[in-house]
Amino acid sequence: MTETTGTQDSYFVRVGEGRFVPTSHAGGAWADDEQHFSPLGGLIVHEIERFQAREQRSGLVMSRIGFDILGKIGVQEFDIDVRTIRPGRTIELMQATVTIGGRETVTARAWYMQSQDTAAVAGGEPDRLPAPESLDSWPLTSVWPGGYIASLDTRPVAPPRPGRTTAWVGTQLPLVAGESAGALASFVALVDTANGIAVRQEPTKWMFPNLDLTIHFYRQPEGSWTGLDTTVVFGDAGQGLTGTVLHDVRGPVGQAQQTLTVRPLPPAQS
Known part of the structure; x- marks a missing residue:
């Protein structure tokens, strides 16, 4: 097993075709021996786009990607395998699988659609957010630990509230050392x-990790910031839902949903 690379100024280091090592910047918020899913989600999109470029697929844009988190995302070397499930010239379905320690850990399926000019009928989106440059940074490390959280520049539009916050999130770190990721992969890496x-x-008293992440786009994101207009709901039987309207610097681009498993933290052992 290859150990985590802690000195790289990136989230991942490529060590082979489809094979990566996470750096300390990919560290999770719930446990020291887990990766945070967010940068891994962006890396999956990066690998799908590289696959499409090799296959000379063009003219299609992502309309939806759904990630299922099947188990612990360990801090160790891992593989990403990409394949086409449903090829087509106007609609295509892609699948990516992350394998860690011989076990499938994350699966993702992405629908791509042919891009067309529909500006004449576009409408219905919510208002855009204030520009991130006009807002002050908020140290998210005051709420969460982990290398990924520490790598972020988080700028709330208004003071964060329990279950309701709107904020911009950005980072100066590339996804993969020595590689340039596209705007879509970089955007998804923060969702x-x-x-x-x-x-x-409080995450010191309750756990609410997400089992999945589903993102729908009606416009392709641009720029280096991801805007999150987020609402969190807890049900009364251990289920929760995080819903987010997604923004880039031009305005809204789509929505994201995360299914939560809500449970109290066990009491600390003395």
């Missing part, structure tokens, strides 16, 4: 942060 910016209960 899973949504579950951490509007916590309903």
Whole structure:
């Protein structure tokens, strides 16, 4: 097993085709021996886009990607395998699988659609957010530990509230050392942060990790910031939902949903 690379100024280091090592910047918020899913989600999109470039697929844009987190995302070397499930010239379905320690840990399926000019009928989106440059940074490390959280520049639009926060999230770190990721992969790499910016209960007393992340786009994101207009709901039977309207610097681009498993933390052992 290859050990985590802690000195790289990136989230991941490529060590082979489809094979990566996480750096300390990918460290999780719930446990020291786990990766945070957010940068891994962006890396999956990066690998899908590289696969499409090799296959000379063009003219299609992502409309939806759904990630299922099947188990612990360990801090160790891992593989990402990408394949086409449903090829087509106007609609295509891609699948990516992350394998860690011989076990499938994350699966993702992404629908791509042919891009067309529909500006004449566009409408219905919510208002855009204030520009991130006009806002002050908020140290998310005051709520969460972990290398990924420490790598972020988080700028709330208004003071964060339990279960309701709107904020911009950015980072200066590239996804992969020595590689340039596209705007879509870089955007998706920050979306899973949504579950951490509007916590309903203190994460030192309650756990609410997400089992999945589903993102729908109606416009392709641009720029280096991801805007998260987030609402968190806890049900009365251990289930929760984080819903987010997604923004880039031009305005809204889509929505994201995360299914939460809500449970109290066990009492600390003395």
